Amino acid sequence: MSRKRVAVFISGRGSNMAALIEAAKDKSYPAEIVLVVSNRPDAGGLLVARAAGIATEAVDHTNFGKDRAGFEHAVQATLERHRIDLVCLAGFMRLLTADFVKKWQWRILNIHPALLPAFKGLDTHKRALEAGAKRHGATVHFVVPEMDSGPIIAQGAVAVHPGDSEEALAARVLKTEHRIYPLALKLVAESRVRVVDGRCLIDGVPVPDTESLVADPT
Ligand code: GRF
Numbered sequence: 523m524s525r526k527r528v529a530v531f532i533s534g535r536g537s538n539m540a541a542l543i544e545a546a547k548d549k550s551y552p553a554e555i556v557l558v559v560s561n562r563p564d565a566g567g568l569l570v571a572r573a574a575g576i577a578t579e580a581v582d583h584t585n586f587g588k589d590r591a592g593f594e595h596a597v598q599a600t601l602e603r604h605r606i607d608l609v610c611l612a613g614f615m616r617l618l619t620a621d622f623v624k625k626w627q628w629r630i631l632n633i634h635p636a637l638l639p640a641f642k643g644l645d646t647h648k649r650a651l652e653a654g655a656k657r658h659g660a661t662v663h664f665v666v667p668e669m670d671s672g673p674i675i676a677q678g679a680v681a682v683h684p685g686d687s688e689e690a691l692a693a694r695v696l697k698t699e700h701r702i703y704p705l706a707l708k709l710v711a712e713s714r715v716r717v718v719d720g721r722c723l724i725d726g727v728p729v730p731d732t733e734s735l736v737a738d739p740t
Contacts, residue, residue: 526607526711529557529600531614536567537696538612538633538703543574545704552711557604559597561616577604583616594622610707611665620667628717630665631710633703635695637661637677642670647692650682658682658691660699662706664717673722674729675715676706 528546530539539558546555558571563580571578579600586593593616601609611632623630636646638661641653650658659679666672678698682691709715709724716723724730 523552523712525551526553527556527605528553528608528610528707528711529559529604529606530555530571530610530612531559531561532565532567532612533560533562533615534565534567534613536565536570536612538699539567539610540570540574541700542610542612542704542707543571543576545708551704551708553608553707557600557606559600561593561614567613590619591621594619598622598625608707608710610703612703617669618665623665623667626665628664628715631662631675631703631706632665632670632672633699634661634663634670635692635699637679638663638670638674647688647695651686651688651691655682658695660695660702662702664722673717673720675709675722675724676702676729678702 528542530542532539536558543555545551546553555576558568558576558578560568560578560580561583563582568578568580581593581596581600583593607629609626609630611630634642636642636650637657637659640655641649647658657679659677661674662676663672663674678701680694680698714725722729
């Protein structure tokens with residue numbers, strides 16, 4: 523089976539992008555990262571991608587003002603030029619319109635630094651600490667028009683330690699992100715994930731719980 527052609531969308535440092543690139547170096551991995559798109563020309567991750575020999579495109583959203591459709595047209599043209607099969611959002615800080623998301627239905631993934639549906643939105647680690655959560659983590663899900671929603675493909679949980687700082691917790695979660703994103707992309711690229719009634723089935727069965735998937739006791 524030919525490997526799926528993947529574009530990763532970033533806005534910043536791109537550590538999840540780097541984890542996907544690393545996983546895809548293995549020729550038996552079912553996807554290859556062929557393009558990195560950033561809405562910010564100064565995103566650090568673009569340098570990392572170029573150093574890895576991957577094509578990059580900066581589509582600066584500020585050039586489009588309020589014209590979201592115009593921005594997305596430019597992005598779509600880039601994806602078509604590179605014959606992209608799947609899109610992975612990895613710290614991409616722009617909301618995509620329903621039109622764009624629908625065009626890519628079940629072919630666009632996102633990683634969110636919380637155990638969804640808890641803590642949608644920003645500052646998830648701070649909010650998890652403030653809420654006194656005992657467990658926190660990360661989620662890879664298909665993108666739907668509503669932000670940080672969409673069928674869950676994989677989750678990784680970590681313990682929240684007494685006295686944890688936001689930074690310490692973020693670092694623990696990030697380690698888990700770097701494990702579950704390549705895993706989730708692999709499952710999707712192998713066409714093993716199906717959405718039924720708004721939920722993912724993997725090989726025909728519901729997504730295993732976070733513990734059995736990638737528990738991280740550290
Ligand atoms: C990650 O925590 C990701 O879950 C969130 O934004 C952050 C991006 O980090 N969506 P990086 O650019 O992948 O290092």
